[in-house]
Amino acid sequence: MGSLRWRALLAAFVIFLALIHVLPSIPSIRNSSLGALLPSDEISLGLDLKGGIHLTLGVDVNAALANAITSIGQDLRLEAREKKIPVLRPRLLGTRQLEFTLLKQEQRPELEELLLSRFSTMGITSSEDAGNGQLRYVLTASDDYVKYLEGLTMDQALKTIRNRIDQFGVAEPDIRKQQDNRLIVQLPGLDDPKRAINIIGRTAHLEFKLVDETADVQAAVAGTVPAESELAYLQDKRGAAEVRTPIVLKSEVVLTGEYITDANVQFDSYGQSYVGMNFNTRGARIFEEVTGANIKKRLAIVLDGTVHSAPVIQDRIGGGRASITGQFTTEEAHDLAVVLRAGSLPAPVTILEERSVGPSLGQESIDKGFKAAMIGGLLVVIFMAAYYRRAGMIAAFGIILDIALIMAGLAAFGATLTLPGIAGIILTLGMAVDANVLIYERIREELRRGESVAASIANGFSLATRTIIDSNLTTIIAAVILYQFGTGPVRGFAVTLTLGILASMFTAIFVSRIFFDAWLTRRQPGTQPSI
């Protein structure tokens, strides 16, 4: 029977393919000489099985937008001043509007020409008479610009976080964008979530600002801050306690962290660690100018709104080096250096979701899942063999093949095995025999009706096949929906369930038929099938 041989060959080929994809996931084989010949894809485990941290971060793109618009306001004022068009008090309105006042109404055409040629991302929403010949303008950022900026902010945030994680040293991190301005960060195998979050979540917005020496700090704390100045707090540690001292800073930012080329941990003569930074040429020049012009004044180093130190400038500082001191532990200094090297985030991020699983629980889940699968599988196999005898053995062989096929599918498609995924495999163990049961029950029925053995087997397979496909489709529909709407672990379940159903259809309809047909060709006339 020619077609039988071809089918057997095809089945053997599929089994062979499955094996070369499954075997590399078994450590003892992967490390043997055989392992070198096999493809390198292993089944990747989800965080719930290997331990690690899953984070969903919300990126505050509105803050980035507000920053961008504030700086557009400043640029506008400067450029207008160069063209002798006095523009007063550019100010952010909400998140995407800019308000300012044109001093001389008669300069309206010049100003609007400037806006059109240089600031086309902002459209004029309104311009109204503000008295004294002044005009009050409100500009709104165009939708395209907002969209562009959101995309840019997300890309930058992603890049910065990837940079930080790479420098921190985590194997195989997974960072990706999600809708609604979110980032998903997965860090396998990490067991100090607090430190990781500190590194990822920190904005690390570094600014240098001069201290306003003339301001009255008490009055500022009470609420009267001089114009162009702002109240901040100097953070210091005295022993274990943190001390926050009020300090008044000039609002103008003289230098930011964007010019940093390198940052690392250093130790002073007392063994206290601090973070040393190097600036690029442009940053170095600015730093030299600022320090040269402000000798004997204090320069505050502000990180994410908190003043870390405000040393007195002793001399003009050339060479582009600066340091942040602040009684850090070595670990804190190391993490700060990592963050400064990798650059600041373009906008603050908040942690919307955090799931961490310790490595011991992950291993425990694998062990328990494996045990449950073995016991469940064994019970099903015993039942099938007892109930359908030789045909049941074929079904049992099919179940084992199913598991190999699921595993091979996971490895070949690079899908992730999760704990619900293991549950999916166990569930499939029970459901996989369904296809066999449908076929066998049909064969029994046909035999009972007095059909010949060959006809019973042929009818059993052909009648049951349509039912099997019909009925399994609903489970596949459910699995596809789960994949579409589910998160990591649930997706793992959807994948194993789908693979399991496909595998069971293949083994029950195609592979077990080969056994039946092979038996038919060799049987003595008159023998009944063992079913």
Next chain:
Amino acid sequence: MSFEILKRDTNIDFVGMRKYAYVLSAVMLLTGFLSLLVKGGPQYGIDFVGGFNVQVKFSQSVELDKVRMALDSPALPGLVVQDFGEASDHEVLLRASYSEQSATAVREAVAGGLESAFPGVTHEIQRLEMVGPKVGADLREKALEAIFYAVLLIATYISGRFEQKWMVAGLMAAGLASVVYVLDLLNAPTGLSVIVATMAALVLCVVLRLKYALGAIVALIHDVMIPLGIFSLLNKDVDLTIIAALLTIVGYSLNDTIIIYDRIRENIRAKASPSLDVIINRSVNQTMSRTLITAGTTFVAVFALFIFGGGVIHDFALTMLIGVVVGTYSSIFVGAPILAFFKPRIDTEEQPEPAAA
């Protein structure tokens, strides 16, 4: 011949028993529904309402009350402490609600509180999950959408496949989609949309005479509501994996239903009997041993998971166990007999088998 679960010529009058089955189903549904009503809906896990889950393993067994007292902290509002996993594991699960506190603060509050209250007992935080309210609301939305699309796709598929009414089925899908679209425009909460859409699906099935789809959807509502009711009675959390289990039950139970429907269709075409009741009964009986064997093996496999799979997967396995039982029952006693409700015209309605089927 072989070992058999059922005698060869078993003929149970399922259609005749349907009144009892309806009463039984109604009692189960109503009990669950009352529990849900009293408790103000399902008890959502942190996936859907936000909050913290902390799984702690101790080196020896501890008293839950003492844990509760030790962790009375502002970082852990609304704290619930319960045993987790097997007793020999000495594990507890803590649950707290979300009020802007960071996961780090929770971690420190747990570690600090336990260290001072249980000197000499070491503990390990094995798992810590924080879901913010925003993510929770999103996940809730997604879960409901998933259930809705499951109803929609399955109803369409069944009508198309069983009655060759792809056009009508498509019409129903379009009708449902527009109902949901309008509700969406009106900013209706997704939960309401899903309920309305499901009701609309039922009405559309009746109006368009899609009897197989009607049976399947009724069975589907039945199979989802009963485990939900039982979970409510047991005060168990409904979270993402439970929704996954429920959807799987939907797939599993329809699997049974379809196999019976397939047989009904086949027997109708073969003009096995002029009486639909007889045909339905015969079909259910013919497929009965298959239904029981598959339910049995699935139950056994899931039961192994329930016993040996560990705490994390326990509730998932429980849902599946309930689902396999309820799903099998509903295929036999609800999904099939409901066809009799329509009394379709056997001789006129069914066309001869098309070649493509």
